Amino acid sequence: MVTKQFTGSPDEADIRRADSLAREIFSDVANKWALLIIEALGERTLRFGELRKEVDGISHKMLTQNLRMLERNGLADRRVHPTVPPRVEYRLTEAGRALRETVHTMCDWTHRYLGHIEASRGRFDA
Amino acid sequence: MVTKQFTGSPDEADIRRADSLAREIFSDVANKWALLIIEALGERTLRFGELRKEVDGISHKMLTQNLRMLERNGLADRRVHPTVPPRVEYRLTEAGRALRETVHTMCDWTHRYLGHIEASRGRFDA
DNA sequence: CAGTATCCACACCGATACTG
DNA sequence: CAGTATCGGTGTGGATACTG
Numbered sequence: 683m684v685t686k687q688f689t690g691s692p693d694e695a696d697i698r699r700a701d702s703l704a705r706e707i708f709s710d711v712a713n714k715w716a717l718l719i720i721e722a723l724g725e726r727t728l729r730f731g732e733l734r735k736e737v738d739g740i741s742h743k744m745l746t747q748n749l750r751m752l753e754r755n756g757l758a759d760r761r762v763h764p765t766v767p768p769r770v771e772y773r774l775t776e777a778g779r780a781l782r783e784t785v786h787t788m789c790d791w792t793h794r795y796l797g798h799i800e801a802s803r804g805r806f807d808a
Numbered sequence: 809m810v811t812k813q814f815t816g817s818p819d820e821a822d823i824r825r826a827d828s829l830a831r832e833i834f835s836d837v838a839n840k841w842a843l844l845i846i847e848a849l850g851e852r853t854l855r856f857g858e859l860r861k862e863v864d865g866i867s868h869k870m871l872t873q874n875l876r877m878l879e880r881n882g883l884a885d886r887r888v889h890p891t892v893p894p895r896v897e898y899r900l901t902e903a904g905r906a907l908r909e910t911v912h913t914m915c916d917w918t919h920r921y922l923g924h925i926e927a928s929r930g931r932f933d934a
Numbered sequence: 935c936a937g938t939a940t941c942c943a944c945a946c947c948g949a950t951a952c953t954g
Numbered sequence: 955c956a957g958t959a960t961c962g963g964t965g966t967g968g969a970t971a972c973t974g
Contacts, residue, residue, distance in 0.1 A: 703918055703922060703925070703926075704914060704915045704918040704919075705840050705843065705844075707918055707925065708838060708840070708843065708914065709838075709839070709840055712834060712835075712838030712839070713835070713838075714831055714834075714835060717831065717834065729955085729956090730955075730956055730957090731955065731956080741947070741948055741949080742948090742949090742956090742957085743947070743948070743949085743958095744946095744947070744948080746956085746957065746958085747947090753932065754928065754929055754932040754933070755925050755928060755929065756921075756924050756925055756927070756928025756929070762956090766954095766955090767955040767956080768954085768955055768956055768957090769955075769956090770955080770956060770957090777921045777924050777925070780917055780920070780921065781914075781917055781921075783917075784910075784913050784914045784917045787910050787913050787914075788830070788834065788907075788910045788913075788914075789830045790910075791906060791907055791909075791910045792829060792830040792833050792834075793830075794906070795882075795903045795906065795907075796829060798882050798903050799829070799833065799881050799882055799903070800829075801882070802880065802881060802882025803880055803881065803882070806879065806880040807880070855935085855936090856935070856936055856937085857935065857936080867967070867968055867969080868936090868937085868968090868969090869938095869967070869968070869969090870967070870968085872936085872937065872938080873967090888936090892935090892974095893935040893936080894935055894936055894937090894974085895935075895936090896935080896936060896937090935974105936973105936974090937972105937973080937974085938971105938972080938973075938974105939970100939971085939972080939973100940969105940970085940971085940972100941968105941969090941970085941971105942967105942968090942969095943966105943967095943968090944965100944966085944967090944968105945964105945965090945966075945967100946963105946964080946965075946966090947962105947963095947964085947965100948961105948962095948963090948964105949960105949961090949962095950959100950960085950961085951958105951959085951960085951961105952957105952958085952959080952960100953956105953957080953958075953959100954955105954956090954957085954958105
């Protein structure tokens with residue numbers, strides 16, 4: 683929702699920059715593993731192994747990779763306890779939780795247009 | 809919302825089905841080309857060639873593929889004029905425009921956390 | 935002009951083995 | 955326990971050529 687007053691010139695460069703970043707973030711985040719991790723974390727704090735159990739079917743590699751990506755973008759916090767054996771805990775940052783909200787928005791959209799989509803698919807595939 | 813009156817458990821199957829579909833739609837829609845096409849279409853009606861010029865850098869193949877996908881999911885309309893040479897016009901459906909709104913939601917999120925994300929990336933990459 | 939088919943380089947992801 | 959490195963099968967996307 684762009685609540686833009688009738689001002690002179692909108693900052694198009696900023697908009698394009700944000701859009702470009704949005705796409706970048708999107709391509710980072712919009713894969714099923716990242717989404718499942720974000721959903722699994724929710725408001726909780728989980729260890730690597732717990733997360734692995736929680737996100738059904740994810741490989742060790744994908745979990746690591748996606749956690750690094752989330753950490754890099756400031757969506758998840760990584761806390762290392764210097765113990766033996768090591769204990770590493772992950773949780774969503776405020777930005778991460780806010781993103782989770784927008785994902786929910788899209789889920790709401792899906793819910794609303796579920797019938798429409800399935801009907802359209804049926805028609806198309808016929 | 810399906811009104812299913814079972815014992816204590818609500819319609820978990822339905823929820824899982826919607827979630828599963830949500831992920832499917834997401835993996836369809838959440839790629840940069842689909843998003844750029846949706847943005848390019850906006851409220852307008854565009855021909856294939858116009859769309860190709862509008863979406864910077866997209867290949868013929870990707871445009872076709874994504875338009876088919878959007879059509880299949882009932883997000884875009886495809887109108888063929890049986891002329892020579894052929895004229896094919898695309899526009900968003902109501903569902904497509906609604907999805908566009910949710911994409912804007914994510915853009916808003918990006919805009920809000922732009923600084924946070926860039927700072928986090930800078931920190932991480934160092 | 936719009937769409938389809940084919941080829942090929944490259945990125946992705948899982949499995950596996952190894953380190954602190 | 956958590957993380958990195960490597961290898962190989964699979965899928966994705968771009969360039970090109972061809973059809974109606």
